[in-house]
Amino acid sequence: MGIDLGGTKVEACLVDETRKILARKRRPSEPRLGGEKVVANILELVADTAAGTPYEAIGMGTPGTYHAGDDIMYGAPHTPLYEKPGLISLLGAKLTVPLIIENDANCLALAEFFAQCYGKYETVMAVILGTGMGSGLILGNKLHRGPNGNAGEIGHSSIDINGRLCGCGRRGCGEAYLSGPSLTRRYKNLSGETLAPQEIFGRFKRGEQNALVLFAESFRIMGELFANCVNILDLQAIILGGGVSNIPLWYDGVPPHMDKAIFGIPGRRIPLMKAVLGDSAGVLGAAFLGLRAMGLMEF
Numbered sequence: 001m002g003i004d005l006g007g008t009k010v011e012a013c014l015v016d017e018t019r020k021i022l023a024r025k026r027r028p029s030e031p032r033l034g035g036e037k038v039v040a041n042i043l044e045l046v047a048d049t050a051a052g053t054p055y056e057a058i059g060m061g062t063p064g065t066y067h068a069g070d071d072i073m074y075g076a077p078h079t080p081l082y083e084k085p086g087l088i089s090l091l092g093a094k095l096t097v098p099l100i101i102e103n104d105a106n107c108l109a110l111a112e113f114f115a116q117c118y119g120k121y122e123t124v125m126a127v128i129l130g131t132g133m134g135s136g137l138i139l140g141n142k143l144h145r146g147p148n149g150n151a152g153e154i155g156h157s158s159i160d161i162n163g164r165l166c167g168c169g170r171r172g173c174g175e176a177y178l179s180g181p182s183l184t185r186r187y188k189n190l191s192g193e194t195l196a197p198q199e200i201f202g203r204f205k206r207g208e209q210n211a212l213v214l215f216a217e218s219f220r221i222m223g224e225l226f227a228n229c230v231n232i233l234d235l236q237a238i239i240l241g242g243g244v245s246n247i248p249l250w251y252d253g254v255p256p257h258m259d260k261a262i263f264g265i266p267g268r269r270i271p272l273m274k275a276v277l278g279d280s281a282g283v284l285g286a287a288f289l290g291l292r293a294m295g296l297m298e299f
């Protein structure tokens with residue numbers, strides 16, 4: 001059973017040992033109604049999704065990173081309840097099968113890695129770009145979560161010490177430029193108008209000057225940021241997922257900047273690939289955690 005816990009909804013899917021999705025359902029998570037209610041919603045959803053089929057493990061993707069030592073999800077500022085201790089242990093106590101937790105970016109990275117890269121590339125970063133910016137790292141075919149589960153925080157890596165102020169308090173973070181809300185704010189600075197990223201993309205297609213400036217600058221920022229990661233980790237490919245990844249401009253606009261900034265072997269090109277699983281990546285990657293716990297997958 002895979003679960004994708006979000007701030008507004010929770011989703012579950014039941015997969016078999018061949019990774020085929022047998023059932024998939026969602027319902028509101030309702031964190032404003034408290035931890036007991038969230039847990040009740042998860043349990044009801046799991047029972048509903050299983051519909052009597054026995055399951056042997058549950059993997060769950062969470063916003064922020066769960067720290068078992070203090071029983072807290074760190075880095076989920078949009079949902080205060082998830083940053084209070086106790087929610088995960090409350091859920092775990094009501095389950096009779098193992099519960100494996102991973103942050104949602106790592107779940108997306110796992111699902112997209114096995115969908116697009118496995119057998120072809122072994123060292124890959126999957127970036128999730130939407131309301132925020134995060135990533136999951138697969139290094140040498142292994143999920144690299146880091147000793148604290150904090151690896152891959154690309155959204156809070158700075159490209160400019162004098163740059164835009166990020167929600168985390170630091171200046172010049174990738175998220176402060178490239179997340180959906182940041183694209184909207186930067187476009188407003190240029191034009192005085194508040195538009196969603198997809199609408200700014202519409203303006204770009206019509207050749208509107210501010211939209212051209214915004215995307216030209218964004219290609220360069222994303223290219224520099226991704227090249228930093230390639231230079232540190234020797235990545236073979238980068239996958240881009242999340243709502244903002246649906247703007248098709250990135251896949252032609254960013255690689256030339258990346259190529260110029262990648263150090264070492266001359267002429268090396270790192271593919272920037274679009275995520276292919278859409279909004280099922282998170283919940284499927286979560287289910288993979290369960291399959292791994294059962295000895296059916298290795299990563």
Ligand SMILES: [Zn+2]
Pocket residue numbers: 155156157166167168169170173175176
């Ligand atoms: Zn930041």
